[in-house]
Amino acid sequence: GEIVVILGPSGSGKSTLVHDVLYRNLAATLRIESQDEPAPLRSLTGTEHLNDVKIVDQSPLSRTPRSTPVVYLGAFDLVRQLFARSPDSQLAALKPGYFSFNSGAGRCERCGGNGFEKVEMQFLSDLYLTCPECNGTRYNQSALEIRFEGKTIAEVLNLTVTEALSFFGRGAAETTRRAATREAGLKARILLALRPLEDLGLGYLRLGQPLNTLSGGEAQRLKLCTILMQALSHREASAELLILDEPTTGLHFGDIEKLLTVFQRLVDAGHSLLVIEHNLDVIKCADHLIDVGP
Numbered sequence: 001g002e003i004v005v006i007l008g009p010s011g012s013g014k015s016t017l018v019h020d021v022l023y024r025n026l027a028a029t030l031r032i033e034s035q036d037e038p039a040p041l042r043s044l045t046g047t048e049h050l051n052d053v054k055i056v057d058q059s060p061l062s063r064t065p066r067s068t069p070v071v072y073l074g075a076f077d078l079v080r081q082l083f084a085r086s087p088d089s090q091l092a093a094l095k096p097g098y099f100s101f102n103s104g105a106g107r108c109e110r111c112g113g114n115g116f117e118k119v120e121m122q123f124l125s126d127l128y129l130t131c132p133e134c135n136g137t138r139y140n141q142s143a144l145e146i147r148f149e150g151k152t153i154a155e156v157l158n159l160t161v162t163e164a165l166s167f168f169g170r171g172a173a174e175t176t177r178r179a180a181t182r183e184a185g186l187k188a189r190i191l192l193a194l195r196p197l198e199d200l201g202l203g204y205l206r207l208g209q210p211l212n213t214l215s216g217g218e219a220q221r222l223k224l225c226t227i228l229m230q231a232l233s234h235r236e237a238s239a240e241l242l243i244l245d246e247p248t249t250g251l252h253f254g255d256i257e258k259l260l261t262v263f264q265r266l267v268d269a270g271h272s273l274l275v276i277e278h279n280l281d282v283i284k285c286a287d288h289l290i291d292v293g294p
Helices: 015-028 078-084 087-091 155-156 161-178 184-201 216-233 254-269 280-284
Strands: 004-009 050-056 116-119 128-131 240-245 272-276 289-291
Touching: 004 015, 004 280, 015 050, 015 240, 015 272, 078 087, 078 155, 078 184, 087 128, 155 289, 161 184, 184 216, 184 254, 216 240, 216 254, 254 280
Parallel strands: 004 272, 004 289, 050 240, 240 272
Antiparallel strands: 116 128
């Protein structure tokens, strides 16, 4: 239930202590699958207070363009359900699966729902060209004729997170005033999934942006979003130790302020944070400091 910051000069052993010694031994104790052997350790106490340990690093979330922020956070299923409830969809007896760009019948057949075509280069990086048939929308013309509250499925995927919060939030308020409908419940769940992105300064991301185009810092904050979403929805009450390795790298001081607010919300939800950091704003907000310097 605290924020602990590990600090020290480069090469002092911060990452070795956290990753090799602490995380790997915790993973072995908590029976979490790991391919790496834990570093030798005399004893490890306090594990009874934790149910899980996670490293929230800057490794890529996906190497394929098929996964997007709205898919990663589990909100795209809800969006597809809303489109399936539109009058045009009900008239054509369409199901939510029709609007999947991975396997649905509404996806563009030429590009397979990718929105682009891959051109393999022998000695250079592969090229990705916009699909000439769907013009990058991922869907065929029949799917693009179906609208939900004035927008096609492709237009919704092109919304930024901030724009999507406004779009679904306005609709949720209107439907809630009419009646407590299933549609209002779907919109509320979409807002719950997307709001952590805004809270972490990722409101500029588009819902359909491929995850393999995100930077390391964006990927790390998106991973935090899933944990924050679980905390806000109270679906998971287990106490977790979250390990972050220099999460402020490349962030504007305004985004660092938002990140610290989210850190505190995670602690309030019962989690514990162990952060390797040099940033003074993070250091001054820590409950405890561990200096591994000389």
